[in-house]
Amino acid sequence: MTTAEQFDKELNPWEQQAARFDTATTKLKLDEGLISVLRVPAREVTVNIPVSMDTGKIRMFTGYRVQHSFARGPAKGGVRFSPEVSLDEVRALAAWMTWKCAVVNIPFGGAKGGIICDPKTMSMGELERMTRRYTAELMEFIGPEKDVPAPDVNTNEQTMAWMMDTYSMHMRMTVNAVVTGKPLNMGGSRGRREATGRGVMITADQCLKKFNMSRESTRVIVQGFGNVGSNAAQLMHQAGYKVIGIGEWDGGLHNVNGIDINALVDYKAHNGSIHGFPGAEKAATADLMIADCDVLIPAATENVITTKNAEKVKARIIVEGANGPTTSGADEILNDKKVFVMPDILANAGGVTVSYFEWVQDRQGYFWKESVVNEQLEHIMVSSFEDVVNMSEQHNVPNRIGAYMLAIDRVAYTIRQRGIYA
Secondary structure, eight states, X not given: OOHXXXXXXXXXXXXXXXXXXHHHHHHHTOOHXXXXXXXXXXXXXXXXXXXXXXXXXXXXXXXXXXXXXXXXXXEEEEEEEETTOOHHHHHHHHHHHHHHHHXXXXXXXXXXXXXXXXXXXXXXXXXHHHHHHHHHHTTXXXXXXXXXXXXXXXOOHHHHXXXXXXXXXXXXXXXXXXXXXXXXXXXXXXXXXXXXXXXXXXXXXXXXXXXXXXXXXXXXXXXXXXXXXXXXXXXXHHHXXXXXXXXXXXXXXXXXXXXXXXXXXXXXXXXXXXXXXXXXXXXXXXXXXXXXXXXXXXXXXXXXXXXXXXXGOOOSEEEOOSSSOBOHHHHHHHHHTTOEEEOHHHHTTHHHHHHHHHHHHHHHTOOOOHHHHHHHHHHHHHHHHHHHHHHHHHHTOOHHHHHHHHHHHHHHHHXXXXXXXX
């Protein structure tokens, strides 16, 4: 295998997920039959959907929905719209959702969906027609007891509203619980929009406690300023952390004395970009990833910490706000450097945890105060952090492998109890 082929394999999310899975199952000494069940998705659906474009022409789009596991409950996972969507990516994300839900011990399995498209070039009408047709094609596979979609990359509350309405029209009744991440007036949960970012902050707080560090003396760099990154940065800034760097796909900002994140959020809302913000200097995002800091939060896309830059990472702690931001090859380098990595399947689980709360509220028809949502989220994130660290220390493995072991063991235990239907 050439160096280029090796690096391509390193960047393949399904290969990365499988590498961690294999390491964890070997440590757990699981039965080969159970491993074969856990290794592959339960179902993969590919749909080719026609959409009437604003020009009057019909265009075909390809979409996927992968349901990895139903062992612990309905499948759960986001839907993303992106030109980079691939079946391998969706497979990996579905498996990560299974492990994520098991790490925080909520009664879901994992799923993920996506449509290959460039939403930046599409009108609202085109996006709505594409979303509704995608939902209609998946009617028999989704539902409150089957599979519950949510927002992801380039999708939002409006996307979920379209999905819920399409499903409800086919069911001839309003079914709020078919998706999460909805607008509040349609059965959404208070605290859902900030949940992933809040979970990242709670995880960072627990890391600081472990190393006897204070928020005020902790320098943070956040890569990504979308929903997860902006909320994590703003919440951490308000809590006293010193956020010294923000990186976006087209460049970033740096200020060793700290960036006023509240002002930056307002600036981006008015200008559509972080660029030109007067309270920080321009910086390359690639440089920010290896800049001097205490906590690094990759909160955008996959594969931003690889074998090509991991050796240069100076952060003491990495809290993964994105899915799959660190490759398995990079993990080995970071582990040798004694970097304390809190993996995605724990650190960004705040979103799916509050999605679970939303699903519960929809099903019971009673909605909680935001303070209750945040209190319950913190309880789950803190106890899950302790479970992961305990598993890691007990087996002398990195936190990521400890999290995988914890999750896989919980899913495997349920499968053993349920048995194999034949």
